Amino acid sequence: MTPTRRALATTLALTALLATAPTTAQAAGTPQHPWYFDTLRVDDIWEHTKGEGITVAVIDSGVDLTLPELQGQVLDGTDLTASPQGAHVDTDGHGTDMAALIAGTGEGQGIQGLAPEAQVLPIRVTNGGMTTELPARWAAAIEYAVESGAQVINISQASPHDDPTRQAMAAALATAARNDVLIFAGSGNDGEGLNNPSAPNSLEGVVSVGAVDRTGEHIPYSTYGPQVTLAAPGNDVPGHCDGLSGPACVREEGGTSSATALASASAALIWSQHPDWTKNQVLRVMLNTAERSDDQRRDDYTGYGIVRPDRVIVDGEGDPGDPDSPPIFRDWEAGLVPPATPEPTPETTPDDSAEPAPGPEAEAAATSDDGSPLPWILGGTAAVVLVGLTGWLLLRRRA
Template sequence: MIPTRRALAITLALTALLATAPAAQAADTPQHPWYFDTLRVEEMWEHAKGEGITVAVIDSGVDSSLPELEGRVLEGADLTGRAEGAHVDTDGHGTHMAALIAGTGDGNGIRGIAPGVKILPVRIVESGDFSISGVARWVEGIQYAIDSEVDTINISGTREDIIGAAGPLSEMAEEAARQGILFFASVGNEGERANTVQPPASLDGVVGVGAVKSDGERSSYSTSGAHVAIAAPGNGVPAYCGDLGGSLCLIEGGGTSAAAALASASAALIWSQHPDWTKNQVLRVMLNTAGRSDDQRRDDFTGYGIVRPDRVIIDGEGNPGDPDSPPIFRDWEAALVPPATPEPTPETAPDDSAEPAPGPEAEAAATSDDSSPLPWILGGTAVVLLVGLTGWLLLRRRA
């Protein structure tokens, strides 16, 4: 009897394995990476795809000729000085980030998780090495995105050499916050070396994004620290194995660059479903619905947890809260000084020869000013007249 039971158990186990293996293999492909199941991406698309949201990808340009990006890329700007255009990407990094956000999958290309998003390409480098670009170009690129009234800024790169000269970038982060723009940046891939978050992710007002693997654990390369606000998939992400437009493969160590792009796409999905929300509300629900493996509020490895836009879009979870209260950077935003506005022109004495006499509306407005003595004067006069009239009537009656 024992051998029979053991044989039956083995048979059942093999049957289960054979039944599940093809499905698992089919799910983990460049067209359907693991996080499509974890985030219930295709179910989210029944409710929102990112329509009406624009994400600025400040990077190496975006090749809009790829089938999966056709019609998704705005004109943008090329700030490299080569005047080749923002749709030129000789490196492929910016195109990869844009596809992870908004790729439609057409032509067997990359499927992003927010295919309804519009991408604003801002080309500030010719390669994925962001350190070759001067601070002024970064500032110009962020300013261009702000002036273009984007909803979200994505920078999948860091600059170690500008830590001591991050003032101009900090000013751009402040301006983005004032304009209601969400600003995401990768925290870097120095987790096994220096392990120090670099700008722009280290700046106040910028949401630093770390990377995780399919098991939900932090990717070993993902830089940790107090500036990590949230995490997103960084391993097992689709990419072109060679030249853009060639065959796709899964990159085991995609990096925090991919994580930042997927965090930006997650915000876009939420915002497209709730277009009346502010950046504070979008970020708040991202943080309070993020996936965490324990009860800690946050840690230095994955921040407040792993992005789960599906919990907001499908399950209706997350309290957006006060539209004007930021969930993080609260003291920093409270201290922001509003942009300077021109002083009003001092009023001059009325010139009867140049201006017509004020009409009834102007007179009525003048009497409503609490600082003006006019109501009191008129009131006093009315009292005197009323008293005089009353006395006269009494005298007539007595007479």
Template sequence: MWEQTRGEGVTVAVLDSGVDASLPHLEGQVMEGADFTRDPEGAHYDTEGHGTVMAGVIAGTGEGGGIQGLAPGAEILPVRVADSASWDFGLEDRFAEAIQYAVDSGAKIINIAVGSEVASGNPEELYAAIDEAVRSDVLIFAAAGNSAEYSNLVSQPANYDGIVGIGAVDRNGDRAVYSTPSPYVALSAPGNDVPGYCPDRSWEEACLVERGGTSVATALTSASAALIWSAHPDWTKNQVLRALAQTAEGDGRRDDNVGFGMIRPDRVILDEGVDPGEPDVNPMFDAYERSLDPPVSPEPVPDEEPAGEPEEEEPADEDAVPEGEERSDASASGAGGDGGGGNAPALIGVIGGLIILGGVAAAVIVNRRRTA
């Protein structure tokens, strides 16, 4: 895939705990960004390390023994929204500002790997920001969460309309035991034995993490989308998303465990026969996008009608959200696509050679929705 593209020309916004841009493998990869936390220290300030790992998995260069990302040609826009990988009170408002900032800054992809199982604050501003991102042709991926072994509650905002939820799979291509199954899981990616920093290693030295979680799966999904969009810059977000769903490792049907299956960006980039479909039809959130006012794609302005002829009323959209009613959570069950065949171990082997840690090839590719 890297002979075709490395993600050049695509900016990925990482909404997380910040990104330490001073590390060798991230030098020159990270933009200035912004800090929306209560006590801002700058977008490059990251005491948690979570956002820095996400940025490395997406666009790290591998320099200095650090993480070799899947899309090293992409740019990282760091947007600090939390001090850790958790969702604290009022984070909805903070995320609304962060998403709008990412859109205004030209990001094509927004990676959200922090969240919470409990909502807090007022989500209306967040809904509005997501709507604006959708209108601006921006893809948002969020981790579905790692709570399957205890609460099994989906991590927000992976369950919001317009956000693509990502789950994690193991080396066999099955749902990782911790990955939260739900109707909001749209796609999956490897979450085990993935690049990161081990507790007994120095901050600069990378290693494989046994349980990387849906966070890393989400980062690998964002990186995969960056590769595809870079190879097909004329595609819309709908076409990139449809290509990911159609070529995922599965039978073309969605389930709550892995969505449409583990992503296979190589099938999109190396196979010129992939049909991206209609540019203005979202394969997963079509009803939601058609309900937006103003719409995602404004209708052409009609010619002035002859005087005396009444205007025809357009039929009501049965799928639209009625004005004044509460906005419902999103479900990925409407996504479509022809799933590719093959087995998961082969997929991991094909894609895995791209991520190299200290000279050791790590077979990983992840597409997931959100992680707590």
């Protein structure tokens, strides 16, 4: 362990008394009270906010709203898969677990989420496994989430990153940025393999989230690199170990999927407490209040640090700064071309000395020559990005 990582581990251990305190059933972690609730002082956070007024879009395998902890928490959503069955169908279970980590109520001994009064907008893009159409579906899903009023988008998925992916998602990511929407995506679970960058987490406009354990240490499977922006707990996190029909459990080994859901929930809590803030301000305070080592420098393993929404909500820390200034992706956002808008029709000033009104031929010509460009179409990228996309692999760690 490096001195930097040792310092961070010591800080978190002292904060939560997790490494040395005698364990009890609750301190050891349960689906209703996972270990990070103590670290993040969740009970204190909930005295201020539980995420009310915030919608988090979960782009994943669907969300099963019949689970007790998700009843009343899930909106209608949409299914973008090749054979749609509905956004509330989840044969894989992954999307449902992510939704529960964000907004679960703990009812019926189910998963207790970090922001239990936030609403989940389910957008089904896969039922697990491989698909050649994932980037196009991500793009359509982001556009749908923006149009549906989501403030936060959670993508606990990853695939190889190449130029077709960037092209497929460029317009959708620009749409989200223009509409003040935050996007979080898992950094991937390839840290022990080739550690190749993946999408969408390494694309401009997406906050990449890595995974740490209960000591604050980077988990080896968590993909690392310059794209990592923040980190959150990835192991010993609630889920369903035997499928959605079984009871909730605590998974000893999870993934950056879970870390991403907890980062999204943290943003929802902060935004709920400060509804007048922009995405730039929410992200800025998340960055400058994140738990990090004493040298306060960013690294490729946890980015700017581990999310600490309690510091913002309970302690009032963090300077939101300029609402219009992005804390990251500045050059990218500055270069975004605004969508085209119709040019105004020139107005004429009444003049008593003007010539007589034009005849029928001239009037017909005037009214048929609009001069305004076609409106900007949000879904315009979906049809052109499917050509040539092969071999997409969904990289998700299953406990």
